[in-house]
Amino acid sequence: MSITTTQPGRSRTLVVISAGVSDPSSTRMLADRLAQKTLDLLRERGVTAQVATIELRTLVTEIGQATVGGLTGPRLQDALGKLAGADAVIAATPVYKAGVSGLFKSFLDILDNDLLIAKPVALAATAGSARHALVPDDHMRPLFAYMRALTTPTSLFAAPEDWAARALGERIERAATELAALVESGVGQSITAGAWGQYQHTFGSSARPVGAPEAVGGIDLDSDLMRLAAGGGPAQQGSR
Incomplete structure (x- = not known):
């Protein structure tokens, strides 16, 4: 699924994470x-996406x-690469036993802690009953907050009776x-470009944005701690 416009500029990529098993x-x-x-709204704004x-379920x-x-297999590595290069993420899971699916949670558990920093994320869940309508906000939103993603104010939930409703x-x-x-x-790129070195990073993460200071062996050499270790002083407030 893609959209091409005549508007110049970098194409944006939305990555859908679907934990549906059927x-x-x-x-x-x-x-x-x-x-x-x-995509339709981005096209109206002249943005290629x-x-x-x-x-x-295939992973x-x-x-x-x-x-x-x-061990990270080739298909899983490809999925992680998609997330690292994503401009935004749509995360969708079925609900089992009043919570996100185990498959969805297991996938999030193996992600680098800094893979989704400042990435816009929209949350969506489906279930067989409206009793689970709060799962996106009660379960999913804290997970992505922990990973320091930018979740949209509105989350989505659909039970069987919702599909024919105008409200959905x-x-x-x-x-x-x-x-x-x-x-x-571009708020995500603005945040990471300006503050990447101030986050704790995972060794070998592929999420470092272009232009951000590079860490060696997973260590940010431009941090206050590394400056002190090298005999220098910490950066002055507002100078980093």
């Missing part, structure tokens, strides 16, 4: 509706291997408007 999947369907609406999808074996043995389309449009605005603004 084919077709209502979880994937909800994520795709949000992705398409976001495309969508890449990570289907977690079950490699996620398990990474969880148990720390309105929520999708509202969430897409918020996500498109964050993508167009």
Whole structure:
């Protein structure tokens, strides 16, 4: 799914993480509706964008291997590369036992801590009952806050009775408007370019943005601690 416009400038990439296990999947369907609406809004603003999808059900074996043995298979590595290069993320999961799916959580558990810093993220969940409607805000939002992502104010939830309701389309449009605005603004890149060295980073992370100070062996050589270790003083407030 892609959109091409005549407007010059860098193409943006939205990455969909879908934890749906059926084919077709209502979880994937909800994520795709949000992705398409976001692309439509970006096109109206003259922004070229495309969508890449990570289907977690195809990565079950490699996620398990990474969880148990720390081994990252080629398809999982490709998924991590997509996230590292994403301008925004749509994260969608089915709800099991009043929480996010184990597959979805296991995937998040193996991500580098700095992979999603300041990336705009839209949250979506599906379930068989409206009793689970608070899962996106009660369960998913804290997970992405821990990873220091920028979650959109509006999250999405769909139970079976919601699909034919006009209200779901309105929520999708509202969430897409918020996500498109964050993508167009480039706020994520602005944050990481200016403050990358002030975050704790994971060894070997592929998430360091272009222009940000490079860490050697996972260590930020421009930090106050490393300056002190080298015999210098800490940076003055506001000078970093």
